[in-house]
Amino acid sequence: MTTTSDPPVEERPIGFGRLKRKEDPRFIRGKGRYIDDITLPGMLHGAILRSPVAHARIVSIDTTEAAAHPGVRAVITGKDLEPLNLAWAPTLSADVQAVLATDKVRFQGQEVAFVVADDRYAARDALELIDVEYDVLPPVVDARRALEPDAPVIRDDLEGRTDNHIFDWEAGDRAATDEVFARADVVVSQDMVYPRVHPAPMETCGAVADYDAVDGKLTLYETTQAPHAHRTLYALVAGIPEHKIRVVAPDIGGGFGNKVGIYPGYVCAVVGSIVTGRPVKWVEDRSENLMSTSFARDYLMHGEIAATRDGRILAVRTNVLADHGAFNATAQPTKYPAGFFHIFTGSYDLEAAHCTVTGVYTNKAPGGVAYACSFRVTEAVYLVERMVDVLAAELEMDPAELRLRNFIRPEQFPYANATGWEYDSGEYETAMRKALDMAGYDELRHEQAQARERGELMGIGIAFFTETVGAGPRKHMDIVGLGMGDGAELRVHPTGKAVVRLSVQTQGQGHETTFAQIVAEELGIPPEDIEVVHGDTDQTPFGLGTYGSRSTPVSGAAVSLVSRKVREKAKLIAGAMLEARPEDLEWEKGRWFVKGDPEQSKTVAEIAMAAHGTVALPEGVEGSLEAQITYDPPNLTFPFGAYICVVDIDPGTGVVKVRRFIAVDDCGTRINPMIIEGQIHGGLADGVGMALMEMIAFDEEGNCLGGSFMDYLIPTAMEVPDWETGHTVTPSPHHPIGAKGVGESATVGSPPAIVNAVVDALQPFGLRHVDMPCTPARVWAAMQGRPEPPV
Amino acid sequence: MKVAMTVNGQEATADVEPRTLLVHFLRETLGLTGTHWGCDTSNCGVCVVLMDGEPVKSCTVLAAMASGHDVTTVEGMERDGQLDPVQQGFMECHGLQCGFCTSGMMLTARALLDRNPDPTDDEIREAISGQICRCTGYATIVRSVRWAAAHPAQQEAAAT
Numbered sequence: 001m002t003t004t005s006d007p008p009v010e011e012r013p014i015g016f017g018r019l020k021r022k023e024d025p026r027f028i029r030g031k032g033r034y035i036d037d038i039t040l041p042g043m044l045h046g047a048i049l050r051s052p053v054a055h056a057r058i059v060s061i062d063t064t065e066a067a068a069h070p071g072v073r074a075v076i077t078g079k080d081l082e083p084l085n086l087a088w089a090p091t092l093s094a095d096v097q098a099v100l101a102t103d104k105v106r107f108q109g110q111e112v113a114f115v116v117a118d119d120r121y122a123a124r125d126a127l128e129l130i131d132v133e134y135d136v137l138p139p140v141v142d143a144r145r146a147l148e149p150d151a152p153v154i155r156d157d158l159e160g161r162t163d164n165h166i167f168d169w170e171a172g173d174r175a176a177t178d179e180v181f182a183r184a185d186v187v188v189s190q191d192m193v194y195p196r197v198h199p200a201p202m203e204t205c206g207a208v209a210d211y212d213a214v215d216g217k218l219t220l221y222e223t224t225q226a227p228h229a230h231r232t233l234y235a236l237v238a239g240i241p242e243h244k245i246r247v248v249a250p251d252i253g254g255g256f257g258n259k260v261g262i263y264p265g266y267v268c269a270v271v272g273s274i275v276t277g278r279p280v281k282w283v284e285d286r287s288e289n290l291m292s293t294s295f296a297r298d299y300l301m302h303g304e305i306a307a308t309r310d311g312r313i314l315a316v317r318t319n320v321l322a323d324h325g326a327f328n329a330t331a332q333p334t335k336y337p338a339g340f341f342h343i344f345t346g347s348y349d350l351e352a353a354h355c356t357v358t359g360v361y362t363n364k365a366p367g368g369v370a371y372a373c374s375f376r377v378t379e380a381v382y383l384v385e386r387m388v389d390v391l392a393a394e395l396e397m398d399p400a401e402l403r404l405r406n407f408i409r410p411e412q413f414p415y416a417n418a419t420g421w422e423y424d425s426g427e428y429e430t431a432m433r434k435a436l437d438m439a440g441y442d443e444l445r446h447e448q449a450q451a452r453e454r455g456e457l458m459g460i461g462i463a464f465f466t467e468t469v470g471a472g473p474r475k476h477m478d479i480v481g482l483g484m485g486d487g488a489e490l491r492v493h494p495t496g497k498a499v500v501r502l503s504v505q506t507q508g509q510g511h512e513t514t515f516a517q518i519v520a521e522e523l524g525i526p527p528e529d530i531e532v533v534h535g536d537t538d539q540t541p542f543g544l545g546t547y548g549s550r551s552t553p554v555s556g557a558a559v560s561l562v563s564r565k566v567r568e569k570a571k572l573i574a575g576a577m578l579e580a581r582p583e584d585l586e587w588e589k590g591r592w593f594v595k596g597d598p599e600q601s602k603t604v605a606e607i608a609m610a611a612h613g614t615v616a617l618p619e620g621v622e623g624s625l626e627a628q629i630t631y632d633p634p635n636l637t638f639p640f641g642a643y644i645c646v647v648d649i650d651p652g653t654g655v656v657k658v659r660r661f662i663a664v665d666d667c668g669t670r671i672n673p674m675i676i677e678g679q680i681h682g683g684l685a686d687g688v689g690m691a692l693m694e695m696i697a698f699d700e701e702g703n704c705l706g707g708s709f710m711d712y713l714i715p716t717a718m719e720v721p722d723w724e725t726g727h728t729v730t731p732s733p734h735h736p737i738g739a740k741g742v743g744e745s746a747t748v749g750s751p752p753a754i755v756n757a758v759v760d761a762l763q764p765f766g767l768r769h770v771d772m773p774c775t776p777a778r779v780w781a782a783m784q785g786r787p788e789p790p791v
Numbered sequence: 792m793k794v795a796m797t798v799n800g801q802e803a804t805a806d807v808e809p810r811t812l813l814v815h816f817l818r819e820t821l822g823l824t825g826t827h828w829g830c831d832t833s834n835c836g837v838c839v840v841l842m843d844g845e846p847v848k849s850c851t852v853l854a855a856m857a858s859g860h861d862v863t864t865v866e867g868m869e870r871d872g873q874l875d876p877v878q879q880g881f882m883e884c885h886g887l888q889c890g891f892c893t894s895g896m897m898l899t900a901r902a903l904l905d906r907n908p909d910p911t912d913d914e915i916r917e918a919i920s921g922q923i924c925r926c927t928g929y930a931t932i933v934r935s936v937r938w939a940a941a942h943p944a945q946q947e948a949a950a951t
Contacts, residue, residue, distance in 0.1 A: 020883070020885075021885070024881070024882045024887065027887055027890030027893050028874070028878040028881050028882055028890075029825070029865065029868075029869060030865035030866050031825065032890045032891075034824075034827070034891065036824075036828065037818075039819075120815075121810070199925075200925065201891075201925055202829050202835060202837050202891040202923065203827070203889070251890065253827070253837075253889045254888075254925045285831055286829065286831055286835075287831075508888035508889025508891075508926050509888070674885050675885070677885075678885045678888055678927060680928075681927055681928030681929075682888065682925065682926045682928045683928075685928035708830070708831075709832055709835055710832050710834060716919070716921070716922070716923060716929075717915075717916035717917075717919050717920050717933065718916055720928060720930075722912070722933070723928060723930050
């Protein structure tokens with residue numbers, strides 16, 4: 001059942017609803033505590049020497065002069081790490097990655113040496129004094145080139161490797177899909193590139209490592225979205241016992257997937273602290289962040305769509321060439337080398353679908369699942385939503401009408417799609433029609449027709465996305481063997497105030513507020529009386545962390561269920577206090593009362609005091625009011641949304657201006673509408689960046705052309721419109737509170753809407769596709785009928 | 792070399808390397824970590840502070856260049872326990888998420904309102920166009936500044 005508006009705020013005085021954020025008072029005073037704000041007594045500073053070339057054999061590294069530089073305490077190379085078995089470290093995708101290069105460098109910006117000095121200026125100075133001799137090798141920059149038989153072999157460190165091929169993966173039914181394509185009235189195809197982009201959080205990555213040699217304990221402050229997974233990995237890789245490692249994620253200045261993995265700099269900081277016996281801070285600069293840390297996308301896609309002449313979509317198939325860079329370090333569930341790309345079937349009731357994805361090594365930075373992509377859902381949604389528009393053009397059919405004709409209908413949920421996923425719930429037509437109403441779609445088309453007569457280039461683009469988030473059920477999903485569940489612990493103190501401990505870690509999503517609201521909703525304690533503790537492995541239960549929009553679907557469920565556990569225990573204690581049988585008690589937010597006698601009641605605070613006091617407790621009930629849980633989600637959740645973008649293109653320059661953007665999102669039950677809208681706004685701006693501006697490009701030598709904010713362009717307030725948001729609410733049937741997650745919806749859904757609008761604007765030129773980013777140069781060249789320039 | 796400046800109304804003097812950036816002087820010498828660092832190339836603006844009331848990017852100002860000037864950081868916005876209306880506006884209108892760009896955004900907003908107490912949305916967008924936010928998509932920042940402009944304390948200050 002779908003609703004289209006939030007309940008009035010006064011109906012929910014405690015619990016869900018618009019609530020100002022609990023974390024803001026410290027941020028607006030400049031009192032956040034980010035990684036670079038941490039200063040420990042005696043702390044030293046680290047800096048990394050990086051490769052200037054994309055592919056080269058290391059002939060020699062001379063650190064003599066650097067080591068003698070004033071203020072320098074240590075210079076560490078890969079050779080120094082080899083005896084510690086740390087020169088290479090496992091990635092999150094069953095590969096290894098060089099911590100500090102020993103044999104070859106494999107991408108520009110790769111880590112070669114680490115200097116520890118008294119201050120950051122001295123450390124940087126010393127980098128200049130390290131002499132590295134490189135024997136430069138031809139690089140592989142293009143994923144297609146990587147598969148050619150004579151391509152240089154990048155990963156000759158791997159035994160027996162003679163090519164750059166990593167994996168072939170497929171989903172769906174090839175034969176059934178081919179059969180549908182063979183009999184379809186209409187088949188259209190399109191090549192498209194989802195370029196390499198970068199999450200570029202405003203705060204770069206960094207760490208402060210503090211190894212105490214006396215008690216053997218490592219305290220590691222890190223910009224991490226997944227502190228518990230990091231701790232386990234450090235224990236497995238570095239051999240430090242897990243109980244002697246404490247990973248702390250302080251305030252994080254944006255993550256977007258960039259802060260999921262373990263970077264060489266973190267490991268170097270740890271080694272630096274062990275070697276010098278002092279705390280070591282390492283914080284990368286912006287170029288290091290853009291050139292070496294986890295990129296996103298880099299998918300070369302060929303899409304095909306089969307349909308009847310009257311607009312019934314029958315099947316989709318696609319082949320993808322995935323550029324994974326020099327090391328396979330994507331951070332996705334183990335059994336999913338292409339993430340959740342399966343959802344390229346979109347929001348449509350298809351007869352069949354099939355895809356293949358081939359992953360390759362190139363001489364580019366590693367990474368691959370980042371930038372709010374929901375494990376490759378971004379690429380999948382872009383593919384299908386572009387293809388639907390290509391089909392609409394072929395059929396000369398309105399793209400809104402074509403989508404409405406093919407949506408999975410509400411009564412078909414739970415819906416098994418053609419690649420084996422079960423969509424939990426959806427009312428797609430309701431959301432689509434709401435967006436069309438908000439946009440004034442018919443009037444816009446009318447306006448467009450008039451504009452075209454005047455020679456103006458106005459475009460209207462539609463995208464309808466279905467996401468799959470909340471990884472995930474442990475029987476299917478793990479990361480390096482760790483099942484993708486999350487823990488929660490809730491303790492109600494004697495005076496009725498509470499603390500809830502989470503395994504996920506906020507990077508700006510407002511967890512301190514929303515998770516307090518979940519407890520408040522379940523227990524009737526005001527959110528301001530609930531402390532949310534997160535980001536410290538010594539203080540929180542185990543769990544896999546925050547990425548892939550999984551905090552609300554997984555950890556949110558854990559917090560909801562742990563609150564219910566506490567509520568049930570409170571019922572037993574209330575029964576003892578009221579001398580009533582528990583089955584005779586009824587719950588009303590914040591108190592248990594005797595059925596038929598509401599005056600006979602005990603509030604949570606009264607129960608908490610009694611639990612810790614002298615009341616005779618029922619058999620088997622312990623004297624506290626607390627519980628813990630580990631949640632294993634039964635399925636993923638499937639948020640969806642309808643996006644409409646209006647652009648105007650300057651015919652003289654090719655500049656695309658986003659005039660309006662209408663976003664109707666359905667993320668199930670809404671915990672805090674203000675925070676949800678904020679997340680959507682941010683994702684929409686990401687979409688404008690990816691569709692129109694952002695690209696990590698490389699030249700033929702493998703030089704990164706997007707290594708600073710001078711070259712890697714990110715939208716400012718001038719490039720984005722005032723967003724028009726709306727929503728519907730279709731709860732998830734399997735989530736305790738019906739919430740689905742929303743953090744990445746807009747990043748996933750907005751790029752195809754924008755590109756569809758650009759292509760729609762260029763319809764007078766007979767174009768069916770323009771690749772991202774739709775820069776002025778590209779759009780102008782497209783209008784001239786010229787091949788597009790590389791960037 | 793010796794530098795001497797006024798930071799948030801207080802005299803600050805120190806011996807620093809001539810190449811010391813203002814952002815490092817504020818953060819590391821004075822311990823005012825509310826000013827952040829983000830790009831080194833004057834593009835992102837998370838390091839914005841006010842120098843003599845004008846926004847500057849403190850990653851491309853030497854501490855020596857700020858010597859003799861009046862510097863305001865985010866820590867100087869709250870006066871006598873009273874938040875600046877801009878700070879209140881950012882909380883009221885959800886003008887921040889991760890908080891990393893927030894100090895710079897608020898200081899630019901303060902400088903804007905000081906010279907233009909009733910800015911249009913376009914004027915607000917232009918004022919913050921040298922700064923990047925990855926979380927908010929900017930609309931709530933614009934609303935936050937507008938909220939501050941409508942605040943009685945702001946209007947009172949504008950009238951005097």
